[in-house]
Amino acid sequence: WLVLTQRNTPANTSVRFAHSNYKTFYVPESLFRYQPKKMPFAAARYNQCSIVGNSGILVNSGCGHRINQADFVIRFNFPPVLTRFMKDSGIRTHLFTCNAGIIDTNMSRSQNDQPMEKLRLEENSPPVRPPLSRACTRLVSRLVRHVLHDSRYQHDSVRGVFLNHPEHRRKTTEFWARKGLVERSLSSGFYVISAALSFCDRVRVFGFWPFERDRRGRALRYHYGVRPRDQGPDNPWHRMDREFYKLVQLYAKGIIELVTKPCS
Template identity: 30%
Template structure:
């Protein structure tokens, strides 16, 4: 789907006309989501008991929290505020040379996916503002050795200094090992950094969002990008997506790296093409705006 040069030309035709928000369509989708989603993006002391059982985000197993975990949580979730304009930044190579950084940063609320580099050479294209930055466990495991040594921990702390406000972690994604890693990261950041707050992703919220998309035919595990984008529809009045592009060429048929900061093998774990199809439909219907060209 959408992978050939001919398909890319089909996609590019959609972006020739100026985008216009359709508030009625946005409110309709928000209403549909609210029928299914009754929880918050973050676990916090107002929505979690001192001992509570959670099913993992990846089906198979559950875990019961304890008082130690309860004390680590924040008091409330930031999505209780409704923001006028939100930028959600994926990591697609189409950000390279886009000069979209200042446009991204002018949003009232900026969400970045999977702790990408944003300082130095990347600021002009990706911006620097961050209100929520998601952190995949695989990043901590592969890039920082699960924080086993002091040098790995120092390297991780220096990396986290790029961000502000909230670091979101799927602490209940897939087992006790990830849960214990979440607590380790939480304790480390609490002791070393005051500029950010570590927050635990709510698995019940994830299951509710996934249920919405299962009804739409998305059978694969949701990517962080579409999950966070869908969540933001509940607390953002105008949503702009940057760096969401799953293809090896851009709309001008120029090569596009998988990530704007590195080129790596494209994963098949998530249904990125199908997810992009859904986001494209939301763009067409004025629910959100996909930015796929230079700014």
């Protein structure tokens, strides 16, 4: 179960957080009614997916065109898409994910500086789904109200706010632990790449690079659009270097395409 649905999580029940054996997340009726009745990806299968991270390696990469060619494009944490980075990061977005801290920060901005306005959400595409494994009801409800009741977002491409099922994240973490990747928490990027393999025939990964310099020795910003707010490579929750090594292994086996050089 990738996301909470009305079938797998009834109203007025609680689910365990992904990283806790005793803390739970309560699903009230007010939130339940916005969840899909069944699993949204049950019948979906995409030929090619672009998973777009926020690493500074995207700057001057010219990869925007290749990213846009995909059938399904996934981004993270309110990336600056409609900006000067379009030629490098692309413009299309079918799904973006964000964690509780990012939601809290961005939803607290003034009404004149809304981060979702920087995203181009594809018409007739699946809904916006921010997977949240540690968010509290207050933050989730706040995002639901913001997205679904703000007139600026009343178009077909924004049809729901879906919640990542904690059990799916827990099982994914356990799977990678058996493969030698032991972390307090998988990063959203690595987790989503893992999930995408279940509904994408070909997965192209852009903007994943945890190092201070690129392959040519060029100094990089940690994030291409903003200065890092998540402690960058010193984040105690994630080991980006270990995750990247696993991505390289997946690339070597032909499971994913890992783009770490300029596209043009």
